[in-house]
Structures are given as structure tokens and as C-alpha cells.
Amino acid sequence: MSRLQLDNLHLSRGGHTVLEQLNGRFQDGAITALIGANGAGKSTLIAAIMGMLTPAGGQVKCTVPKERRAWLPQQLALDLSFPMSVEELIMTGTWPSHGAFKGYCAAHYRRGREIMSRLGISQLAHRQLGELSGGQRQRALIGRTLMQEAELLLLDEPFANVDTDTVDILMDTLREMARQGATLIVVLHDMEQLSQLADDVLLLAGGHGQWVNPERLIEQQGGVAPRAPRLPITLAEFSHARSD
Amino acid sequence: MLDLIDAWLLAPFGYGFMRRAAVAGLALSLAAPPLGVFLMLRGMSLIGDAMAHAILPGVALGFLFAGFSLPMMSLGGIISGLLVALLAGSVSRLTGHREDSAMASFFLMSLAAGVMLVSMGGSSVDLTHVLFGSILAVDSTALVLIAGIASLIVLVLAAIFRALVVDCLDPLFLRGQGVRGGLVHGTFLGLVVLNLTAGFQTLGTLMAVGLMMLPATTARFWSQRLEGLIAIAIALAVLASFFGLLLSYHLGLPSGPSIILLAGMAYIFSALFGRQHSVVARFRRRVAPLESTPPAA
Numbered sequence: 001m002s003r004l005q006l007d008n009l010h011l012s013r014g015g016h017t018v019l020e021q022l023n024g025r026f027q028d029g030a031i032t033a034l035i036g037a038n039g040a041g042k043s044t045l046i047a048a049i050m051g052m053l054t055p056a057g058g059q060v061k062c063t064v065p066k067e068r069r070a071w072l073p074q075q076l077a078l079d080l081s082f083p084m085s086v087e088e089l090i091m092t093g094t095w096p097s098h099g100a101f102k103g104y105c106a107a108h109y110r111r112g113r114e115i116m117s118r119l120g121i122s123q124l125a126h127r128q129l130g131e132l133s134g135g136q137r138q139r140a141l142i143g144r145t146l147m148q149e150a151e152l153l154l155l156d157e158p159f160a161n162v163d164t165d166t167v168d169i170l171m172d173t174l175r176e177m178a179r180q181g182a183t184l185i186v187v188l189h190d191m192e193q194l195s196q197l198a199d200d201v202l203l204l205a206g207g208h209g210q211w212v213n214p215e216r217l218i219e220q221q222g223g224v225a226p227r228a229p230r231l232p233i234t235l236a237e238f239s240h241a242r243s244d
Numbered sequence: 245m246l247d248l249i250d251a252w253l254l255a256p257f258g259y260g261f262m263r264r265a266a267v268a269g270l271a272l273s274l275a276a277p278p279l280g281v282f283l284m285l286r287g288m289s290l291i292g293d294a295m296a297h298a299i300l301p302g303v304a305l306g307f308l309f310a311g312f313s314l315p316m317m318s319l320g321g322i323i324s325g326l327l328v329a330l331l332a333g334s335v336s337r338l339t340g341h342r343e344d345s346a347m348a349s350f351f352l353m354s355l356a357a358g359v360m361l362v363s364m365g366g367s368s369v370d371l372t373h374v375l376f377g378s379i380l381a382v383d384s385t386a387l388v389l390i391a392g393i394a395s396l397i398v399l400v401l402a403a404i405f406r407a408l409v410v411d412c413l414d415p416l417f418l419r420g421q422g423v424r425g426g427l428v429h430g431t432f433l434g435l436v437v438l439n440l441t442a443g444f445q446t447l448g449t450l451m452a453v454g455l456m457m458l459p460a461t462t463a464r465f466w467s468q469r470l471e472g473l474i475a476i477a478i479a480l481a482v483l484a485s486f487f488g489l490l491l492s493y494h495l496g497l498p499s500g501p502s503i504i505l506l507a508g509m510a511y512i513f514s515a516l517f518g519r520q521h522s523v524v525a526r527f528r529r530r531v532a533p534l535e536s537t538p539p540a541a
Contacts, residue, residue: 066422
């Protein structure tokens with residue numbers, strides 16, 4: 001039984017159908033890449049999985065409690081001029097257990113420090129978010145989801161505007177989270193990153209979704225992992241592509 | 245020397261009205277600046293102004309029905325302020341228009357309605373009082389009301405503090421956790437309305453915004469941390485209230501504008517000489533060397 005399942009899902013925005021007849025299971029303890037051109041419905045699907053968009057039909061079956069679902073939007077969605085330090089940001093990840101009132105204890109601060117050292121941002125603990133580079137910020141945001149002990153993690157282009165060192169560290173961290181049983185869904189545009197990271201791929205195009213085997217996808221792209229997928233990708237290329 | 249200090253700083257507070265004014269100013273100075281800091285950080289510095297206009301028709305209605313009764317006028321102000329905030333919020337949610345355009349439309353209507361109501365029921369002197377207040381006319385009932393509202397604001401703000409901070413930075417995170425961000429935001433706007441109603445008796449509906457926003461925008465030149473911003477803003481507001489009152493006493497100036505102009509002078513000084521992002525700080529900023537030494541050639 002998988003934690004997250006799509007059952008004949010139909011999603012619409014502003015009266016227009018964005019996605020329909022979407023079915024399938026996301027593997028537990030694995031990383032699923034969500035790919036598709038701009039406007040293919042990736043963000044809409046994420047919103048539906050997070051429970052922020054009511055499906056027009058069908059349903060998202062998710063057994064992960066709300067507070068263990070984490071969504072890391074693209075950085076633009078955050079107000080990074082807000083005065084907050086890296087450590088404070090990571091500590092807000094305790095919201096599921098602490099809510100709005102409970103104080104943090106030493107054990108939580110210790111855990112926060114462990115997370116920062118794992119992500120290589122210990123020296124930035126007291127720096128303000130506004131002073132950080134894109135890569136440093138992304139590490140801090142991933143730190144918050146680690147603090148949250150997320151079981152279902154959705155990431156929207158986590159490697160955009162991020163340096164290669166950070167990409168390596170984040171990829172290791174995400175793989176580690178998957179190994180420990182979390183279900184991860186990552187929006188990606190870069191096929192090279194996809195080939196390194198994804199265990200499974202959900203391709204969105206033309207209002208429909210198609211599960212694709214990552215190796216098959218790379219093969220289809222000419223056997224090499226190019227910097228970006230060749231667009232437009234059509235679903236016909238991948239019919240019966242998934243090996244299960 | 246001591247005589248001079250006594251005559252300038254202490255003797256005025258021998259009068260009951262000055263003592264009450266000082267306590268009212270202190271209470272407002274504790275409650276208003278933290279709200280201002282959050283408004284500023286959310287890019288809503290001008291919302292306070294809109295809200296101040298929004299409470300006007302309620303205050304005027306209270307005045308029409310009950311005469312110059314502070315509790316009734318405050319109640320009216322709170323109701324009309326909350327109503328406008330609610331209407332603006334709903335219109336923006338239902339139509340998809342930005343909240344500030346809805347707010348602007350409603351506050352202009354409120355202002356017109358308020359001025360019309362006041363002029364229907366009273367003289368122009370009354371209008372001046374409602375718009376600009378008079379801190380020196382605070383009686384004991386008013387003082388209890390102001391102190392009560394200020395305490396309530398501080399307590400509620402403490403209760404929603406963490407949620408508010410998280411909501412400012414990343415509203416989606418809070419929504420993901422099942423907390424309704426709208427509820428936090430709405431409670432916060434409710435506090436702003438409460439604060440303005442507490443302030444209108446002493447500073448007037450328009451000047452009350454000043455004690456909320458000016459210390460906050462001034463603090464931005466001195467600190468980059470949230471705690472620092474709030475502490476500095478409160479300290480500035482307390483100082484401005486205290487010395488503004490003294491100025492108004494000694495020089496026979498109206499008290500509200502004296503307080504707000506003092507806070508305004510602090511803002512201009514800080515914009516020029518403050519520690520962060522001020523004009524001087526930009527010129528004077530030294531470039532710190534890297535901690536590591538360059539590799540030998």
C-alpha cells in the first residue's frame with residue numbers, strides 16, 4: 001500500500017481543466033520526478049496533493065498526516081527580506097510538534113545544529129536570510145523540512161539558481177530522506193539531475209499524466225542526459241514505458 | 245541645574261491631566277509599535293492609514309447617538325474598522341483583486357461617510373477633535389479603556405506571534421500545516437483596528453497611525469533583527485510620547501502633532517545617520533576583508 005495515490009484525478013483552475021484522468025501510485029521511500037513543460041500542471045498537481053486545491057473529480061488518497069507533508073515552493077514565493085536568521089527558520093520546522101505556543105528546548109536546538117552541520121551551513125546560523133546566496137537559502141529551507149521530519153516532501157525546482165556544491169549536498173540529503181522511508185516528489189527540468197536522482201518519473205503533458213521509467217526516458221532523449229529535456233515531449237513517445 | 249530639570253521635566257506631571265496623558269501615551273507606545281513593525285515588514289505601511297479612516301464613521305455614529313462618550317465612540321470605531329477590514333478582505337478574495345485596492349476603495353467611502361456623519365451631528369470643533377484628538381483631555385474612564393485595549397493587544401500579539409512570523413515569511417508553510425493563514429492575518433488586522441481606536445481619543449484617528457508606523461520605520465535604520473526592531477520602536481515611541489507631551493505643555497502646542505513630529509524628527513535623523521542602510525552608513529561602509537589569506541603566488 002502506498003502512502004500517496006491518485007485516483008482518476010481531475011483538476012481545474014478558473015473553470016479550465018488542467019489535468020484529467022490522472023492515476024497511479026507514488027512509491028514510498030523513493031524519489032519521483034515530476035516533469036513537463038511550463039503550464040503542464042505541475043504546480044496544480046502539487047497544490048492538490050498538499051490539500052490546497054479541491055479536485056474537480058476523482059481524489060488524492062494520502063495517508064500522511066497534514067503536518068508531516070512539506071512543500072518547498074520556488075524561492076520567489078518567500079519574503080526573504082523578513083528579518084529572520086537561518087537558525088530561526090530551521091526552528092520553525094518544529095511547528096508540527098510545537099505549534100504556535102510551545103517553547104523550544106535544548107534538544108531541539110541541538111537537533112537544529114546537527115541539521116545545519118549536515119547541510120554545511122553551521123557558520124551561517126545567525127546570518128539573516130536576506131544576506132544569503134541562493135544556494136545557502138535553499139540549504140536552510142531543506143533544513144526546515146528535515147526539522148519537520150516530513151514523510152511526504154514536495155520540492156518545486158529545488159536546484160534552480162543553486163551552485164553545484166549545494167546541488168550535491170541537497171541530492172545526498174534527499175536520497176537519505178528517501179532511504180529512511182519518506183516519499184519525495186521533485187519538479188525537475190534538468191535531465192542530468194533527473195538521471196542522478198529519480199527512481200520514477202511522472203510526465204505531465206497535454207492535460208494527462210504518464211508514468212515513465214527514468215532509464216527509458218533518458219534513452220528516449222538519445223542515450224545521453226542533456227541539460228534540459230527536448231520540448232515538447234509528447235506522451236505517445238512513452239506509451240507503455242513504465243516497466244511494471 | 246536641578247531646579248531647571250525639575251521645572252522642565254517633573255513639575256508638569258504635578259498636574260493630573262499631564263499624568264493621565266503620560267500614562268495613556270505610555271500604554272499606546274507599548275502596544276502600537278510592534279503592530280507597526282509587522283505592518284512595515286509585510287509591506288503594508290499604508291494600511292494603517294486606510295484603517296484609521298475606516299474607523300471614522302463608527303466613531304461619528306457613536307458620537308451622534310451618545311454624545312461625547314468615549315466607550316460608545318470606541319465601540320463604533322471598532323465595529324466599523326473591523327467591518328471595513330472584513331469587507332475589503334472578502335471583496336479581494338471573491339474578485340481576485342489585490343487587497344490594497346479593495347481597502348483603498350472602502351476607506352475612501354468610510355472617510356466620506358464619517359465626515360458627513362460628524363458634520364450632520366456636530367460643529368467643526370468636534371470634527372477636529374475626532375481627527376486630531378487631545379491627549380490632555382484624557383479622563384480616568386478613557387485611561388482605563390486605553391490601558392485595557394493596549395494590554396489586550398500585547399497579550400493577543402504574544403499569542404499569535406510565532407504564527408504571524410511564519411505567515412509573514414512563508415504563508416504556504418503555515419497553510420500546509422493546516423493553519424488558516426487568513427485567520428492569523430485577520431486577527432492581526434483586528435489588533436490594528438483596536439489600537440487605532442485606543443489611539444483616537446489621545447492622538448486622533450489620523451495621528452494615531454503615526455505612533456504605530458513612525459517608530460517602526462525609524463527602527464529599520466538601527467536593527468536588522470525582529471526583536472531589535474520591536475524593542476527600538478517601543479523605546480522611540482515612549483520617548484516621543486514623553487517629550488512630545490512636555491513640548492506641548494511648555495510651548496503651548498497641540499499634543500498629538502508634537503508627539504508625532506518628534507517621532508518624525510527621529511525618523512529623519514535615522515534616515516541620515518542610522519546604523520543600517522542610512523545615507524551616511526552607505527557612504528561609510530567599509531569593505532571587510534576575507535577571513536582567509538590569499539594563496540601565495
